[in-house]
Amino acid sequence: MLDKKYLTLKKSIELFLKRINPKNLSYEVIPIEKAYHRVTFEDIYASENLPGFRRSTVDGFAVRSQDTFGAKETMPAYLTVKARIQMGSAPDFSLGPGECAEIGTGGMLPEGADAVVMVEHVNVVSSDLIEVLKPVGPGENVIFEDEDIKKGEIVIPKGHKLKPQDIGALAGLGFSEIKVVKKPVVSIILTGDEIIPHTEKSMPGKVRDINSFVLAGLIEETGGVSLKMGIVKDDYKEIKDVVDKAFESSDIVLITGGTSAGIKDMTAQIINELGEPGVIFHGVSIKPGKPIIAGICNQKPVFGLPGHPVAVYICFELFVKPVIHRLLGLTDKIYKPKVKAKLTRSIFSQAGRTDFIRVYLEERDNNLFATPLLSKSGLIMTLVKANGILCIPEDLLGFEKDEEVEVEIL
């Protein structure tokens, strides 16, 4: 009953992840429109300056700043309006002393101009004469040609998950396609004589597949491609055949179910037969998810996940997700969304074990409360009803009612 023979969570993750260091990631070249949430394969350098010319940040008049020095309401600087700069075109003239040109936000400064006076600081005397009421310094209200992006600069580093603003910057630089890391393929094998497809009628003794739907969603959200290998009977030969096939056609293999003692050993045996070194650990001191098996076979990760949906979920988050991130070459620091909330009842754990408690977060009178959704293991509805997960670390025996705890948002 004691978890002494099991690894702690921290040790098991360390032990496993240090062996996942893919040397050669594969890439594909895709249009930037398809690259949202994909991970960059290499540093992306700017091939030109952005905006590429000196732009005004305001509506007003492009000027030679020295012509405005000392200007004030009581003694304005008079400037001749040489032209109105058309938006989107390069001015075909330059400013001499005492000259200015009308310019809109985003317009290109003419030669000779080095600043823009805002329209609010100008009195328009006639179509070709203005009074400047306030001086501008060199560069004022101007974006320089390389101020947004400098040619040769790294725009997006390697290993970054592309956000809408990143794709925007790439478009601005004229990229139409880029190299992204290929999505790791994660195969899902369901084992168990009691499992039937979700399209089948319910029958006493049988339960429908829940796990392949939970896993497929999590895999896609993490940036992988899910590959459903179907439901396999609890039979060594049948499981081995499907695992072999999955191993050939995917980058990570997930075998769920088979939590009963006999089957568990079968899964471990099959993993050991796939390649060296085989099973890395078997059982971790966590709840739920204790019976997890993690193996590496010829550098390919293979997991034996428990059959309970909640355990599957937790094991995915703890072990499979970081592995997918490694296979994506992701280098972004990930900040898990967390909130602080007050516990509505005490919860307890065992020393040395890390517990993951589903909680329901609720705001009352501007305070956030977390109610633990306790139940027997494996009930999918506790996970459906939860909007947060509370972790009781291995060195704590639990949390008291009314204690402030940190909850990860689901």
Place this chain on the structure above:
Amino acid sequence: MLDKKYLTLKKSIELFLKRINPKNLSYEVIPIEKAYHRVTFEDIYASENLPGFRRSTVDGFAVRSQDTFGAKETMPAYLTVKARIQMGSAPDFSLGPGECAEIGTGGMLPEGADAVVMVEHVNVVSSDLIEVLKPVGPGENVIFEDEDIKKGEIVIPKGHKLKPQDIGALAGLGFSEIKVVKKPVVSIILTGDEIIPHTEKSMPGKVRDINSFVLAGLIEETGGVSLKMGIVKDDYKEIKDVVDKAFESSDIVLITGGTSAGIKDMTAQIINELGEPGVIFHGVSIKPGKPIIAGICNQKPVFGLPGHPVAVYICFELFVKPVIHRLLGLTDKIYKPKVKAKLTRSIFSQAGRTDFIRVYLEERDNNLFATPLLSKSGLIMTLVKANGILCIPEDLLGFEKDEEVEVEIL
């Protein structure tokens, strides 16, 4: 220069959102495999119990609990093993007094049995006799037939964005398809004589389209469908034609650019001509994003967004995203991911104005630091380099260096 004539952020959002109350959302019926991140159109009720039969949560022996009362290591209860229950099948026998049946985790209890003794608390004497070393109470180590989900219960409420675990629960209940709210179509119109497509060569005076890529990504992430209407010259008739077309074929219209004074009025005029009541507000006391125009025309939201990418981003998050959520009928409480960090320099704002500062979060010695990325407005790279946004509320004049601030994760 003062923002006195502009609405505050809070007022502008209130003013606008109270008018967005779609009465009749449209739905579509789709397979559950496609329903990840979609929003439920109606409450989804369980048509049956889950798991639907009494299941064992452990490996062991199904028993009549009263037969084990008082059992202990020194005086075990002797039970006859009647059968081994096959996983996935309904036992065709019932337990009489003094009888038990071997059962695996997830196996179905036979008639007569009301608890399961874990294999660890049993001595197997022979193939048909065991010693029970510890008593079990009624229901112990058993999941009842309606313990996960009760028939008739709401499994997923209306207006909920479906997570992997929700799809799992639906699969478990045998749903193959469900009703989800149709994705709102959000059209994007780019205006500006200076804008060229991202595939064109750079030219002095011209800038490539950044905004349609930023917006399309944000729209899709929020649960909408983006519809790019192309780039339009700063010409009343041309803009009006495209806006009319977009208005016909989408649920929300976004017009970006046209921040210069003349054009701004044109956008407002076109929105007013689209339908009643027209422009709701024009200008909000925020930075960036001040010149935003928000209108409702025959109950359809139409926005005039500033041309600067960063302003577009902020305006989308503040105004467009909540509108898409309304049109999706989303009722989930959204917890924005936030962290606390120490400011590395002081930043200042104006009274009455809400500022959104891009920051770079960095962990040093287990402390999180936020460095403001200050720059002229509109530079896309400040947003690309940022991994957090810091809000200076309207009633504050800024934050001091070393102050602890709350940063929203980007």
